[in-house]
Amino acid sequence: MDRSVHLNNAIMRFGEFTAVEKMDLKIESGEFFSFLGPSGCGKTTILNMISGFLEPSEGGVYIGDQPMAGVPANKRPTSMIFQNLALFPLMTVAENIEFGLEVRGVSKVERKKISDRLLELVALEGSGDKKVSELSGGQKQRIAIARALAVEPQVLLLDEPLSALDLKLRQHMRTELKEIQRKTGITFIYITHDQGEALTMSDRVAVMSAGKLQQVADPITLYREPETAFVASFVGENNAIPCNVLESSEGYAVVDAGNLGSLAGRIKRSIMPSVSATLFVRPEGLRLGCEGEFTLSATLAEVNFEGSYLTLTASLVNQQVVAIQLRANQYNEAMIAGSALTLSFDRQDAIVIAGEANDV
Amino acid sequence: MFNQLKQRFGSPLSVSIVALIAVWLIGLVILPQLIMVNYSLKPNLLPAEIGGIKDQYTLSNYATLFSNTIHLSIFFKTIWSSVLVTFLTLIVSYPLAFYLAKVATPRQAALCLLLLIIPFWINEILRTFSWYIILAYKGPLNALLLELGLINRPVRFLSGDGGVLIGMVYAYILFMIFPIYNAIESLDSNQVKAARNLGASWLRTHYRVVIPHSKPGIATGCIMTFMLAAGSYAVPALLGSPGSRWFTQIIYNWFFEGGDWNQGAAYAFLLLIICIGFIALVMKVFKVGLGDIAR
Numbered sequence: 193m194d195r196s197v198h199l200n201n202a203i204m205r206f207g208e209f210t211a212v213e214k215m216d217l218k219i220e221s222g223e224f225f226s227f228l229g230p231s232g233c234g235k236t237t238i239l240n241m242i243s244g245f246l247e248p249s250e251g252g253v254y255i256g257d258q259p260m261a262g263v264p265a266n267k268r269p270t271s272m273i274f275q276n277l278a279l280f281p282l283m284t285v286a287e288n289i290e291f292g293l294e295v296r297g298v299s300k301v302e303r304k305k306i307s308d309r310l311l312e313l314v315a316l317e318g319s320g321d322k323k324v325s326e327l328s329g330g331q332k333q334r335i336a337i338a339r340a341l342a343v344e345p346q347v348l349l350l351d352e353p354l355s356a357l358d359l360k361l362r363q364h365m366r367t368e369l370k371e372i373q374r375k376t377g378i379t380f381i382y383i384t385h386d387q388g389e390a391l392t393m394s395d396r397v398a399v400m401s402a403g404k405l406q407q408v409a410d411p412i413t414l415y416r417e418p419e420t421a422f423v424a425s426f427v428g429e430n431n432a433i434p435c436n437v438l439e440s441s442e443g444y445a446v447v448d449a450g451n452l453g454s455l456a457g458r459i460k461r462s463i464m465p466s467v468s469a470t471l472f473v474r475p476e477g478l479r480l481g482c483e484g485e486f487t488l489s490a491t492l493a494e495v496n497f498e499g500s501y502l503t504l505t506a507s508l509v510n511q512q513v514v515a516i517q518l519r520a521n522q523y524n525e526a527m528i529a530g531s532a533l534t535l536s537f538d539r540q541d542a543i544v545i546a547g548e549a550n551d552v
Numbered sequence: 553m554f555n556q557l558k559q560r561f562g563s564p565l566s567v568s569i570v571a572l573i574a575v576w577l578i579g580l581v582i583l584p585q586l587i588m589v590n591y592s593l594k595p596n597l598l599p600a601e602i603g604g605i606k607d608q609y610t611l612s613n614y615a616t617l618f619s620n621t622i623h624l625s626i627f628f629k630t631i632w633s634s635v636l637v638t639f640l641t642l643i644v645s646y647p648l649a650f651y652l653a654k655v656a657t658p659r660q661a662a663l664c665l666l667l668l669i670i671p672f673w674i675n676e677i678l679r680t681f682s683w684y685i686i687l688a689y690k691g692p693l694n695a696l697l698l699e700l701g702l703i704n705r706p707v708r709f710l711s712g713d714g715g716v717l718i719g720m721v722y723a724y725i726l727f728m729i730f731p732i733y734n735a736i737e738s739l740d741s742n743q744v745k746a747a748r749n750l751g752a753s754w755l756r757t758h759y760r761v762v763i764p765h766s767k768p769g770i771a772t773g774c775i776m777t778f779m780l781a782a783g784s785y786a787v788p789a790l791l792g793s794p795g796s797r798w799f800t801q802i803i804y805n806w807f808f809e810g811g812d813w814n815q816g817a818a819y820a821f822l823l824l825i826i827c828i829g830f831i832a833l834v835m836k837v838f839k840v841g842l843g844d845i846a847r
């Protein structure tokens with residue numbers, strides 16, 4: 193079955209404000225696809241367009257090659273899990289799960305069979321007669337999943353459904369969601385501002401900012417090869433060093449970083465000399481000592497022990513603050529605030545992107 | 553409770569607050585009602601006979617209603633018509649309340665509420681008279697319908713119950729809209745979206761999600777409308793025809809035309825008791841508790 197979703201040059205405007213700029217994007221059938229971006233970047237608007245709560249101002253939405261223009265929300269093969277779950281508090285758990293089937297005129301016996309099977313899938317057998325208010329946060333979460341799956345959607349839309357859960361439960365639900373997606377083969381479209389969620393679960397991630405797609409790629413590519421300054425600074429931690437391009441050739445650019453001297457990093461496409469750019473080095477790309485190709489002297493400001501790793505915060509000679517990530521066993525007594533450090537990195541661990549890094 | 557009051561306001565002020573409440577409650581609510589109960593249980597006597605052998609408690613005033621078939625039929629007609637008014641008001645108010653609470657932008661909602669409230673700044677009698685004019689045989693409504701070609705001769709809106717029903721729906725619409733509006737507004741909009749998303753038609757979304765949630769508001773609105781309708785005097789007096797007399801008019805007649813306050817008081821209490829009983833029954837049928845309404 194074709195469960196792909198195609199946003200065909202879709203645009204969404206609210207009066208003067210453009211919530212989603214022209215977007216052409218094909219989400220493959222059976223894919224776990226995430227939209228990642230800060231709040232207000234238009235990702236929920238995209239879900240609303242796919243689910244039919246909003247009609248795009250221009251362009252269209254296709255689900256499995258079927259145009260969705262004019263198809264009301266209740267006739268679309270999509271199912272949504274809301275941020276606040278939106279379970280029906282006046283119905284029992286089973287009635288919640290069976291609601292979509294009841295609406296479709298499925299017989300009571302058949303409905304019961306399906307809801308029992310789904311309760312088993314989400315490991316809540318025998319909770320059918322409970323009230324929604326009797327469930328814990330994680331259980332409600334699973335009922336919301338079961339309710340959405342009951343109608344056998346082609347596409348499951350998830351609007352930050354894990355944001356209300358505590359850390360442990362959230363990590364557990366990530367695995368479960370992924371598992372359910374694998375079992376059912378349904379296309380999952382997941383919306384989040386939490387990059388950890390997007391990176392761990394997704395086949396592909398679309399990073400969005402201010403209604404625009406920044407980059408669509410698999411998590412590893414997104415992390416290693418960010419194409420825009422926004423992606424570089426939004427996805428994962430990154431040290432952004434403002435600079436000017438001196439020359440660029442063969443996949444590398446040499447830049448002038450003021451009193452940090454001239455540095456170099458990888459580039460995707462060549463950048464004209466003297467264009468202002470940003471050199472990004474990940475905290476794990478910076479090393480202690482001077483073995484790397486480029487050396488930076490710094491003053492240690494703070495040491496944070498985070499279990500398996502250490503994060504050092506240091507300021508460079510131009511007062512810029514950078515983060516360095518080390519393995520926990522690299523810790524030594526001499527690491528105290530105020531001590532001098534020598535940092536270094538190699539050019540393949542740095543990336544140069546034209547434009548200035550915006551604060552995220 | 554009095555000690556709490558004393559701690560907050562001191563003795564003199566607390567005593568005056570309690571005294572004022574007592575005067576209000578006893579003097580303005582309980583005593584007049586007791587006097588009316590007393591009236592209703594005594595026969596209508598000449599001044600000379602008061603205190604005499606005929607001045608004894610009796611239920612005969614209450615019995616009168618059940619022996620007078622005309623009054624009895626008007627009584628039940630009043631109850632039935634009030635049910636009809638309540639139902640019609642609900643039909644008109646629910647979509648409007650839903651629109652105000654969930655569909656309209658804040659500006660639209662504010663404008664709409666203002667338009668709803670402004671007419672209520674005008675005296676009820678005047679409002680009712682304006683309906684009298686609108687619905688008249690040669691009034692603007694008939695003229696409009698004739699002009700549009702929807703009817704080919706004027707309709708006598710005011711000769712049956714039509715005028716009374718229209719006038720009452722209009723008079724009590726706010727009492728219905730506000731409780732329902734409050735109830736629907738407290739509904740999480742995602743609930744409606746979730747129902748739609750799971751395939752529910754608009755009708756079913758309302759039937760399964762919005763109405764169950766707003767049931768207390770609907771109950772409150774219906775009770776208020778029903779009580780006001782059953783106890784209404786101005787609307788049926790102005791817009792009613794001889795065939796659509798309201799029970800309140802009979803009570804009025806006993807008091808001010810028959811001069812029989814005892815009989816009038818008995819009729820008034822019968823209306824009150826039946827109305828309360830009726831509401832209790834309806835609440836039981838629709839499984840609404842008093843607590844739901846106070847919410």
